Amino acid sequence: MIALGLEGSANKIGIGLISHPSSNKPPIVLSNLRHTYVSPPGEGFLPKDTAIHHRAWVVRLIKQAVRQAGVKIEDIDCICYTKGPGMGAPLQSVAVAARTLSLLWGKPLVGVNHCVGHIEMGRAITNASNPVVLYVSGGNTQVIAYSAQRYRIFGETLDIAIGNCIDRFARTLMIPNDPFPGYNVEQLAKKGKNLVDIPYAVKGMDCSFSGILAAADILAHSTNEALPDGKRLKTEDGEIVTREDLCFSLQETVFAMLVEITERAMAHVGSKQVLVVGGVGSNERLQQMMGMMARDRGGTVFATDERFCIDNGIMIAHAGLLEYKTGITTSLEDSTCTQRFRTDEVFVGWRD
Amino acid sequence: MAPSADIAIEPIAPIEPPAPLAPLHALPPPFTDSNLEVLTQGAEALVYKTTFLTPATPCVVKYRPPKPYRHPTLDKRLTKTRLLAEARVLVRCRKEGVGVPGVLAGDWDNGWLVLEWIEGMTVRKVLDEWADKVKRGDKKEGDDEMLGVMRKVGRAVGRLHDIGVCHGDLTTSNLMLRQPSSSTEHASPLFQHRGHQTVSAMREAAMDGADGSEPSPPQPQSELDGDIILIDFGLVSQTIQDEDRAVDLYVLERAFSATHPAAEPLFQKILTSYGESFKGAKTVLRRLEDVRLRGRKRSMLG
């Protein structure tokens, strides 16, 4: 069976085609295309502009993806699209495209939860059977474990998402958004060496980033190179704190928090596997820290590369096809999208 | 600009997981002899059973090992702050008569704490065993004994909040149901007398007698009769904010629904009993509703 997946919940539009040959063979990625809307430094992506970007690219990407996959329209079984969660306008622009295709080609629609898409794709790629999932992206920060037909949320952010925290911090420091702010922060952090005190906010299995962002923003202003030396932020040893040090400190602090809540969830459910998904999951330092934690517990960490970590169409096609195979489709009248769509609302009929 | 294209036709080759390495179990001096039994390797701490002061006194050693993934400066800061906060709160709870293990010794710079041994089992295990019994048809869902345990949980959490302490990691694994006093043995022979009863048992008796509404059945004694003891104060904070209290309850509620999906109705009993446990508890319950709603709003963005 073959599914076409359309993803556009944030600033990336992704189109992918996947084939599930038979129940005991691994799925095959037929094509996986993506285009990212990049906003200028110091600015985030606005819903309106992002939607315009998606509308401009969607037809071209679908044509190219289908051509690259080498399949005929008749071979496609269903059209899967992101129902939510995400930004309203971009979600709508892609949902309209999905509906149009459904009517044009006479194919059933499957609305997919974006988070479940990440989890299922991660599981398929890494072969992790029943991992604790850390889902970290620009809009989500969740620690998830599967139990009784649901992906249950054990821990999550109490305010803003980790990716949002990093992106906005990058904006304050005027770090470019290309290819994405988190990547540039990561590169700068590699050159940092002084750890600056930043609040550490973990509550049980939840964490909070808004206070950290506020503190980091204040620190960022006092590292402005235009300031005279006397006014610059210094370490206890009198060294001037650099942008690199700040990126380093921010990463060390917030990633330690993420690893800690993941470890707590692992201890709670007794799992030895961790799967990291979402755009922030492509950060090598986070993967390294997670690996050290897992090793200490005698467990393993699974991570995907940026093709699958960062939002893509394939994951929507994959999760949608899993659901389609359990006999569930989304009727045209119900093919809406929603900004709020919790991971644990989805009935996971395809797992034991 | 061309879209970032990936290779067409690509079977998903599963990534081979790296071989797991053995976890480290090395305590700092003086806890280096073989007289140690690993209890749990929690997320925060390694917990061992050993003896303390006399060879007949069992105790728990809680060791917060340095976390290799954490920056050493951050790691030291967190370890010391948390260990001290934990010990301070435990001592305070003991002073105020809240059911927690007593502090026997500690070394903040080296990351360990020695705590009183509590004989019993976690509420998590109690619930699991109960769920098994329900499945087998030995017990029914609204079982009185089980509701009794939930009532005690609500009351224990209420007492804790009443003295201005929020646990911070209130899961069913961090609630212990102490083995009823008649079968516990005090390690020190000074206290080994026949017909002996613990203070906590007496307090329970006195409380039940005082409000008169819930007389405890005298016989037979069930294994679910013991006191609720709160353990693992690793993320504790001293606060009287309704928000923090509500978050405590929210964490417990989620631990319930995540690991004991069938036991969710029991949680209502905890809330009812909590609501009656101290002045101001009702406001916390109202706040809990806000926290729940906000929790659901959090997934707004993709």
Place this chain on the structure above:
Amino acid sequence: MASVRTFHLPHYPAYPVQVALFKDVANAAFLRSQLLEANPDFDYAFLDATMILTPNHLLSATFLALHASQTSRTKTRTAHSELVFRLHPNNNIGESYRKFGISDTTTHLIAVKFSLTPNITNESVSKHLGEFVKGESVAIGEEGEELGIWCDVGKVRKVYKLGEEKKTKKGAVVNGNVEMDARKEIESVVLGMITLKGS
């Protein structure tokens, strides 16, 4: 010869602790003067037995003092003075000696000596104390049961600021063990307090 009980604290088997108990001590002033003169032969922790609540009370402070001396973090000169210091809830060394140490009028005495070197044994301590302490030696049982029998609980409560003892509730008196349980509760708080002191 005085009766001396050797305790082996779990986790510090290499350093046995020699403990002797005396009543009707007549020369407390002399013993105290030896401490004040820092006579190396009298390097003991001489404690007022009425200030020791339970065996665990003494042993816990002993453990902490030994641990501090082994990790080179003592606040006082020797492991023995550290023990006296450790018993007090505050960081005032003089106050620790006044409350828990021997005074000129002490009649009930606990003497503690760490076997930090091989020449200090049960016999050597027994011989030395037997020679210099003018009082009746009291044998200590295997579990230290006798440590605490002369405790003035009111005084202990005051030093640790535990307030007045709460009135026993009606119906709570069971088999006359209320006092032991009350003591167990105090002990638990006191052990916590001496662990936390200074931090």
